[in-house]
Amino acid sequence: MGSCIICGTSVEGHICETHQQDVVFEFRGTNADQLTPGRFYRGTVDGYAEFGVFVDIADRVTGLLHRSELDQRLESLEWEPGDAVYVQVKNVRDNGNIDLGWSIRQSEREFRGTLIDDPSEDFALLKENVESDDDDDDQGPVRHTVGDVSDDSGGRSRDAGQTGSQTDEGDAGADTDSDADSGADASAESTTPDRGSTGGSGGGAVVETEPQTTNEEQAAVELTQVAIETLEDRVGDDVRIEGEIVDIRQTSGPTVFELRDETAVVDCAAFEEAGVRAYPDVEEGDLVRLDGEVRKRRGELQVETEALIVLEDDEREAVSTRMADALTEQARPEDVEPLAEDPAVDAVIDGVREAATAVRRAVLEDRPVVVRHNATVDGYVGGVAIERATLPLVTEQHGAADAEYHYFDRRPVEDGVYDMQDATQDVTGMLDNRERHDEKLPLFVFVAAGATRESLDGFDLLSVYDAERVVVDSADADPEVGDAVDTLVSPSLTDADGSTTASAIAATIAAHVNGDVREELGHLPAVSFWEDAPASYVDLAAETGYDEDDTREIREAIALEAYYQSYEDKRELIADLLFPETDEERGLAGHVSEQFRTKLDAEVETAEAxxxxxxxxxxxxxxxxxxxxxxxxxxxxxxxxxxxxxxxxxxxxxxxxxxxxxxxxxxxxxxxxxxxxxxxxxxxxxxxxxxxxxxxxxxxxxxxxxxxxxxxxxxxxxxxxx
Structure with a gap:
């Protein structure tokens, strides 16, 4: 009889059934059917195929790591033939084919021990001398601490991957001297068993460990909170970071917390035991303080979590305020000149910057942007201007080709009023997306809509869920709307001389959101004026290749298309009308404009009679x-x-x-x-x-x-x- 090297349980050999996946095995057999499914094995890359990677577990024993098992694209792997890799044997088929699974742990030191899988023996053998990993990405000291298996309070053992977690009340191993109210980190005491004893624990049975520090020595180490963007220069150091948990992924090994502060995002690995959720009380959206060691895994930064606590009260408020201020500053655009001379737009330029900041910040926060605009030419053109500026930022932020359809939406409203029916539809949709897809609540931007008190009931419903609201309108706005939304941009509330359109304001906002599209927006204000377009906008449209006949045809074409299927955004069709890329698309507006004129003239003739x-x-x-x-x-x-x-x-x-x-x-x-x-x-x-x-x-x-x-x-x- 021996003892499990992880938990000390009496077993035949050196590992119990529960902890088979906590150690890595070196295979000394010669046949595939001698492998044990479920175990992790060390192998070497044999070569690539279109459908995966072939990995040698031993001489003449080769398995396939299918591309569907990888946590990244096959083309992005940097493995070369002969490189050491760590895989899980998932299945051995009757024909001898071996199905392999991905292991997030790609270094021997990330496992809690190494055993020899020799089919000639009745049980796995201890590997007395484990060679250190030569992976250049693994830098700095590696801790292989072991829980005290003699702890008769039932405490949990810990290893290098789970370097301390916040424990529930009554958990053994928790530092009873820590003061939760003061934000002190809960830590786990661990001792290293006598290396001469049978069994041992985790990597401690086979790997040299660092000397254990005393409580006094640990207390003397005061970690300073650092920004995540500085971690590249701190590999191998113990650090403290604070921020928001934006994602939690449970792997077959550690739990990975994605932590974001005001500067960057980093993955933080915390190990309880293989496949078991670490820190189960921590949820996405929590603001936390995390202590750990900065490492590199396959070229990517990762923090090996030693302690993780959820911030509350004043500490939470301080971090929240710091992150919010920093994000707003990051999102705030530099000063941008208006598209053309327009006194009404100049009068609201501060509001223009605030609206642009709100859009840019929503993109940075992975919040959807929903533009609600009047089902008129002015509404469509203004809404599309913001759409044109925002979509490239969404694609850049998320990478996925379809991200612009998940993180940006444009929906018309009738009569420029955001009523309870509209609000109920929006709230139902956003709550459903939050529940089913874990989607954040969106930013709502209203263009040529929402400026009057008839929309207050709709805004009040959005405010119940703290959904941010921005209103952009050239019509007379009611002052109380400014109290019901976060940002109201309306020249009617200023001493501005002259009038303008919501599209002219929205196009200026769009130029602030994304300066790269500024030249594409030059003709939009002129399109939005049914008559008496300011000369500055007529000249600007001409500079971008659109004369007055062109802008008239586009205006009439959009008016016709806005009527049909008025509840749809018609993204691609409106884009073809406003931003044609070919001669055929350039002629589309003229074709649709003829239909507009024919239908309108016939109806006016009947009405006049x-x-x-x-x-x-x-x-x-x-x-x-x-x-x-x-x-x-x-x-x-x-x-x-x-x-x-x-x-x-x-x-x-x-x-x-x-x-x-x-x-x-x-x-x-x-x-x-x-x-x-x-x-x-x-x-x-x-x-x-x-x-x-x-x-x-x-x-x-x-x-x-x-x-x-x-x-x-x-x-x-x-x-x-x-």
Whole structure:
């Protein structure tokens, strides 16, 4: 009888069944069927195939490590024929083929001992002298400490991989002198058994160990917290790092914690026992303090964890604030000149930088960016500008080709109002993604939408989950929206001279988000103006190869496509219209524009033949019954039809009114307070349930049974306030 070198259990040999995977075996047999499935073996690379790597376990005993078993792409492996590797025998087939599995431990010293698997013996033999690993990547001292197997309190043994963990109350081996409230690290005492005794423990039975330090010596070592970006220069040193756990991976050996501070990310390996979760109370998102030794594994930095504690209260707040400030500073763009002269954009340039910082920071934090924009030309162009700037950053951050579809989304909203229906859909989706895919809550950016108080209910629902909200709009914004969102960019809240579009602001934000796409954005502001585009934007578009006919055709084409499937982003189609790469794509806008003009002219002609002219208190009013004399489910939509009617008749009418079954739309040349109109009209039609539905689109909503009374009341109110 002997003792298990890991736990000291009495066994026939030197390893118990439980700890077979904690040691590495050297095979002395000659046939595949003499191997023991489940064990880890030392082998040498024989060669590569298209489907994996052949590994020699012994002379004439070769197995296949299939590419599906690797934790990286086969092409990225740096193994050369003859290199020592460590693999697990998963299966030995009847025909002698050997299926091998990947081992995260690729150095003999990472195992807790080495045994000889000699089929001529009844059990594995101790390897008395283990050669040191010549891997140039393994630098610095290696600890092979062993738990006291005589500890009759049932304590856990520890090895070099698990250099101390925070233990649950009552666990043996925990430092009972540590003060949890003061943030002291829980550590494990370990002693090295007499090397002359039978068995031993872990690597201590076969590998020379460093002298054990006393508690006084350990207490004298005061680790200084360092930044992760400095670890490259600290290989072999004991360090302390603080940050957020962003990922936890359980391997067949250690648990790997991915830790990020304000400077970089590093993997930290903690070993409990093979395949057993270390520090089970630590979760993703926790802010922690971790002590350990900096190592290199296959060319990559790794920290061998000695102690890991979750920070709380003031310590957590300090680390959180430090990381947040550093990340914001990293995300903040350098000063960027506006795309062209625009006083309205100049007035909100500080807000432009804040919005750009929010987008860049979301990408750095691996948070999705969701752009919610009005289903209009202005909304689409502005939303696409931010999309164009953000997608390259997402691809760079995540590498995967499909990352831009997981970490960026653009969704239109109707009437520029983010209502409870929109918010409920978004919240349901983001919570589902968090539950099913562990996705972080997104940043929501609203373009040409959300600036009025009609969106407050939707914003309040997002705020329940602390989803960050940015609003970018050129329409008149309500001050209370600024209190409901994190960033509000609107010239209406400044003393700016002149007017602009949401697209002009969003394109400037996009240039701050990603300066590499600045030249691609030059024509977008000119596209977003239906008329009277500022000369600065017309000239900028011309410099980028788009004359006024080009921008008109693009505008009309987007207006048509925005109507159909209005709830879809149409990413590729809109990109072809706005950023054509071929002559064929360049001609797409002109082709779609012809359809726009044909459909719009036909609808306007029908509407003009059926309008009613009224004179109310000296105001000339043009009234169109849109239910009776417009195609409800055909292009153009009501808003676009009324806009065009007003443009064509503003020289001879003051107000255009579109009357539907339970909605009324107003168009005029001056500023019209739609809420004031609704309030005044509601007094004259008290049973109509009249209220402003969308102030930016001049839309009022009422009960259909009071339709005639509402029209009269609204016309009187408009005449009094217009």
């Amino acid at each position: 059926n309008t009613e002219r009224r004179e109310v208190n000296g105001k000339d009013v043009l009234v169109l019954d849109t239910d009776a004399f417009a195609h409800r489910y055909e292009f153009p939509p009501t808003n676009l039809l009324l806009d065009e009617l007003f443009r064509r008749h503003r020289d001879d009418v003051d107000v255009v009114v579109g009357l539907a079954k339970d909605e009324l739309y107003l168009r005029n040349s001056g500023h019209l307070d739609v809420r004031a109109v609704a309030a005044t009209a509601a007094e004259a039609a008290p049973n109509a349930g009249l209220h402003a539905k969308s102030t930016r689109d001049g839309c009022l909503e009422f009960l259909s049974g009071e339709r005639d009374a509402v029209l009269d009341a609204v016309l009187d109110a408009v005449a009094d306030t217009a």
